Amino acid sequence: MKAMNEHENDNPEAAWVAPNRNQPLDARVTIPGSKSLSNRYLILAALSSRPVTIHGLLRSRDTNLMIDALRQLGVHIDEQSKESTTVRIIPPDKSLQPAAHNLRFKGNVTIFCGLAGTVMRFLPALALFADAPVTFDGDIQAYERPMKPLLDGLEQLGATIRFTGQTGFLPFTITPPQHFAAHHVDIDSSSSSQFISGLLLAASALPNGIELHHSGSSLPSLPHINMSVSDIEKAGGTVMTNRQTNTWTVEHRDLCLPQSLTVEPDLSNAAPFLGAALLAGGTVSVPFWPQTTTQPGGLLPRFLSRMGATVDFPEESGIRYCRVVSHGDIHGLGNFDLEAAGELAPSLAALLTFADSKTTMLGIAHLRGHETNRLAAMVAEIRRVGADAEEMEDGIIIRPVDTRRLHGAVIRSYHDHRMATFGAMLGLRIGGIQVENIETTRKTLPDFVGMWKNMLSCDPTNALSA
Incomplete structure (x- = not known):
């Protein structure tokens, strides 16, 4: 850095x-x-099996970047204005996509992440379920924020990462896998809990779920990981946490957030x-x-x-x-x-x-x-x-x-x-x-x-x- x-x-x-x-x-x-809850709810709503209305959503640069990015991926979002704190998220209908590939999002798009950690570290996992490569870019300052642990995890799941700048940092392009290569993923998330959260939030959509292991010596901001686990469970997902081994096991599930929730x-x-x-x-x-x-x-x-x-x-x-x-x-x-x-x-x-x-x-x-x-x-x-x-x-x-x-x-x-x-x-x-x-x-x-x-x-x- x-x-x-x-x-x-x-x-x-x-x-x-x-x-x-x-x-x-x-x-x-x-x-x-809460920005942390707002962007987690937006991700999980995009992965849900039915529309979700979110009340009290933070409207700031970070959440607006998330909303814009999800729209590019094919998620429909209803709002009265750019300042509205109530939004309705209508996820793509994956029944219209070829089931064998578990596709649900549009590719051949460029996602602009600004300087938002929850955008640059939560959204890349959704590219696993896109129908074509997805490019991620951001502010110049964002080029200094580490991304490698998350991208290592996506590569272990079968994705291909092409960097157009420094390896391990924005900007990069993710090509989704033809077939998911692994169930077990091992990363070092010592520099940010967001790498764990980013993988967990998308893990229920993986055909075989995931067994995610943190191999580092320290794990910062554990409450944020607990927040992700709680929100996944709120959407009907199942997460087993083993703090002794720093391992999270997520089963494949069709997520379904409550039809209405408040931040x-x-x-x-x-x-x-x-x-x-x-x-x-x-x-x-x-x-x-x-x-x-x-x-x-x-x-x-x-x-x-x-x-x-x-x-x-x-x-x-x-x-x-x-x-x-x-x-x-x-x-x-x-x-x-x-x-x-x-x-x-x-x-x-x-x-x-x-x-x-x-x-x-x-x-x-x-x-x-x-x-x-x-x-x-x-x-x-x-x-x-x-x-x-x-x-x-x-x-x-x-x-x-x-x-x-x-x-x-x-x-x-x-x-x-x-x-x-x-x-x-x-x-x-x-x-x-x-x-x-x-x-x-x-x-x-x-x-x-x-x-x-x-x-x-x-x-x-x-x-x-x-």
Whole structure:
């Protein structure tokens, strides 16, 4: 992977001035639907045996890329507008295709993945069931995101991969197999759980199912794999998980998602807003917080509580909230294993920049393969404002400093939505913070700037408006 250049995308003239806050908050913030669930539901709906209506779908760049890609593959998707959060997915009628080849999707198309991991790592497995080769391409930054473990798995199943750039990375073309070559697949998914999820989501459609083994020494973000398993089972699939051997066995099944389902709010995207209560003091509440969830963001309340906040889950008019109350004191987390929820790292790092003790954040080496090298990015931007951070092999160290040393700066986002929200969080306590390319937040939060401004207005949003 190309080394991160901390001065890439430096355009101070276009930087967004992050609001500073010197009084406590009192806000309710409604968070859009989960990207992780939205794109998993779209994949499974495309593989289902009947139409599916999804409510509360996130409408962002990543989900719109998924919808556009599925349409190219022959999936019919009804929506009132490009902003509609209710969509109806009508899968291709595979009964019209030659059964011997298990075909269901159109080939001879080019899928544009943007910078979306769930698009570039979930959709290629659907190319196994296309009637001709399928090409995958994306943003220039996407050319640095590893793809090889997933593609190794597809080759083991009989597909042919032709790379038109660097081997193991976008862009590439997948030629589907004439006959599926294997039932057992062995890959090293240490750099991303998405490689496992991408294969599992399509595995029920394989004529003999799959026995998928992870051969690596570590497995990041296991909750995301559990999310995929839960969603497959929701669609009528069968997945047997053996954590001792890191093996998943999926039987061949005709999937059938419920005819109507609703996407939970994105709990990881709640992190900047709930974290704002610790930075500014006061109260921030997020409605529609689920009682149970497979989202890694579901761990967030526990983490914020350890950092000194008071967290509870009141109900009002049948709606369950996550409410965070803080006086502005932030405690360090010591040696802190974040392997299960690495996507929370930038938001937690922004908070820990102001903590009263050291935190060693571990288990997040895989973040080097996200939208950018997030470990290097977090350390560079924490140092940029005068704080103290250090990159390690498996994580980062954030040490406390005299907050009088902290100063304004232009925070680089590196085309990474979570680094952009990281910068906004720093701005609540540090005057003179600007964030370059704040629009990269549209990847998962279509109106982050408007939501941030509304939160700071101390005029609670109507929780019933979602």
